[in-house]
Amino acid sequence: MKVTVIGTGYVGLVTGTCLAEFGFEVTCVDKDKAKIDNLHKGIIPIYEPGLDRLVETNQNKKRLFFTTDLREAVAKADVVFIAVGTPSDPETGRADMQYVHAVAKEVAVNLEGYTVLVTKSTVPVGTVRVVTKLVQEANPSAEFEVVSNPEFLREGSAIEDFMRPNRIVIGCDTKRAEAVMRELYRPLYLLETPMLFTNPESSELIKYAANAFLATKIAFINQMADLCEECGADVQAISKGMGLDHRIGSKFLHAGPGYGGSCFPKDTLALLQTGKDFNAEPTIVRAVVAANDERKRDMARKIIKACGGSVRDKKIAILGLTFKPNTDDMRDSPSLDIIPDLQRAGASIAAFDPQGLKEAQEHFTNIEYGQDAYDVMQNADALVIITEWNEFRALDLEKVKSLLKIPTIVDLRNVYPISEIEKQGLTYHSIGRTALDPSCDTVIKSA
Numbered sequence: 001m002k003v004t005v006i007g008t009g010y011v012g013l014v015t016g017t018c019l020a021e022f023g024f025e026v027t028c029v030d031k032d033k034a035k036i037d038n039l040h041k042g043i044i045p046i047y048e049p050g051l052d053r054l055v056e057t058n059q060n061k062k063r064l065f066f067t068t069d070l071r072e073a074v075a076k077a078d079v080v081f082i083a084v085g086t087p088s089d090p091e092t093g094r095a096d097m098q099y100v101h102a103v104a105k106e107v108a109v110n111l112e113g114y115t116v117l118v119t120k121s122t123v124p125v126g127t128v129r130v131v132t133k134l135v136q137e138a139n140p141s142a143e144f145e146v147v148s149n150p151e152f153l154r155e156g157s158a159i160e161d162f163m164r165p166n167r168i169v170i171g172c173d174t175k176r177a178e179a180v181m182r183e184l185y186r187p188l189y190l191l192e193t194p195m196l197f198t199n200p201e202s203s204e205l206i207k208y209a210a211n212a213f214l215a216t217k218i219a220f221i222n223q224m225a226d227l228c229e230e231c232g233a234d235v236q237a238i239s240k241g242m243g244l245d246h247r248i249g250s251k252f253l254h255a256g257p258g259y260g261g262s263c264f265p266k267d268t269l270a271l272l273q274t275g276k277d278f279n280a281e282p283t284i285v286r287a288v289v290a291a292n293d294e295r296k297r298d299m300a301r302k303i304i305k306a307c308g309g310s311v312r313d314k315k316i317a318i319l320g321l322t323f324k325p326n327t328d329d330m331r332d333s334p335s336l337d338i339i340p341d342l343q344r345a346g347a348s349i350a351a352f353d354p355q356g357l358k359e360a361q362e363h364f365t366n367i368e369y370g371q372d373a374y375d376v377m378q379n380a381d382a383l384v385i386i387t388e389w390n391e392f393r394a395l396d397l398e399k400v401k402s403l404l405k406i407p408t409i410v411d412l413r414n415v416y417p418i419s420e421i422e423k424q425g426l427t428y429h430s431i432g433r434t435a436l437d438p439s440c441d442t443v444i445k446s447a
């Protein structure tokens with residue numbers, strides 16, 4: 001089976017590369033010639049652990065090809081994935097479908113023989129129907145079907161998520177298209193990956209519902225953290241106590257500075273628009289979006305409070321700028337709200353991030369960047385951890401104390417046990433935690 005993937009962004013590149021790893025012949029298409037030239041040389045446009053090696057192996061094995069020539073790639077394909085961007089309209093939050101529609105029309109006129117078109121981009125309910133109509137109009141004799149197959153890849157663990165998914169969701173109308181999609185994902189058969197076949201509308205909505213639900217869990221635990229800070233409870237104990245109930249589950253209950261990234265903020269807004277379109281607005285999701293926006297602003301206030309009520313003329317050392325670890329992605333990162341708020345309050349900022357420094361320079365002004373974590377701490381009035389990169393989890397606390405002017409740590413990801421930090425004589429502010437008896441510092445003991 002020959003597969004073509006249109007769009008070599010995050011989703012397209014991971015999907016194409018992993019399908020090549022399954023053994024299919026995959027051609028990835030992008031209009032951006034510089035990007036394709038770089039991919040030929042093994043230069044990957046994003047930071048995703050393990051992706052460079054997989055691209056190289058599959059290019060060498062002649063299973064993975066990169067081209068700007070959409071025409072030839074589509075003509076030979078049995079399956080064409082559409083994996084181009086669907087950015088948020090800044091005014092409405094609606095997913096901007098212009099790139100998907102343009103690709104659909106271009107693909108239509110180049111189809112040869114029965115072809116399954118797969119929408120892999122996160123697209124609003126009804127897109128399969130719209131794309132079907134566009135292709136029919138552009139090429140009335142084309143033999144094709146459009147199916148929905150949403151991705152559930154997390155940045156930083158995308159290859160693992162593709163190779164060992166919790167489930168595959170396919171929205172299609174016919175047994176013929178279903179058979180093609182089954183064949184495509186057959187390599188996952190041994191892992192007994194559940195495959196859910198449903199209609200296109202359900203498949204499209206599953207993607208938004210899943211992301212909105214995960215965002216809801218995060219917003220919920222963040223509000224519990226606020227409550228914990230007021231009433232003397234500990235949010236990590238709350239997460240564990242809730243998560244041990246199998247109906248709730250322990251994942252996505254880590255309190256923090258609010259969710260960011262290219263998906264949750266965008267997809268929750270797009271889901272609200274879909275709700276409006278169908279006169280069935282999910283008001284819970286509206287509350288989640290508002291709570292998360294407020295959360296990011298609250299974090300700057302928390303840091304200012306930890307610095308004695310003012311950061312004017314103070315130096316704040318920041319560790320972590322990306323929206324989460326193991327990515328260079330800064331999109332909707334909490335740091336984008338927190339740092340400008342601190343600067344407006346008069347602070348000077350010194351920051352370090354293991355992968356995000358290049359992108360950070362496009363977003364921030366007047367920041368001093370460090371070579372490593374310790375570099376930024378020298379003479380700082382507080383150290384703030386925004387992103388929980390592994391290398392910030394085991395800092396040499398004695399060294400930290402010696403470098404800081406004021407020995408204060410504000411940890412927005414709860415990476416340290418309170419007792420460990422306070423033992424070093426550092427003042428520690430974290431999220432939703434109180435200093436418990438060290439012997440039960442959020443450790444779960446069996447009954």
Ligand code: UGA
Pocket residue numbers: 122151152153154155156211214218251252253254255256257258259260261262263264267323324
């Ligand atoms: C998310 C979903 O997890 C993927 O399943 C989905 O495919 C993807 O969006 C997408 O739609 O493409 P991603 O945005 O890469 O993946 O990252 P997550 O690991 O889900 O984290 C999102 C945000 O939530 C981050 O800012 C993270 O720090 C935050 N988060 C996550 C918390 O604050 N607490 C948690 O317990 C978990």
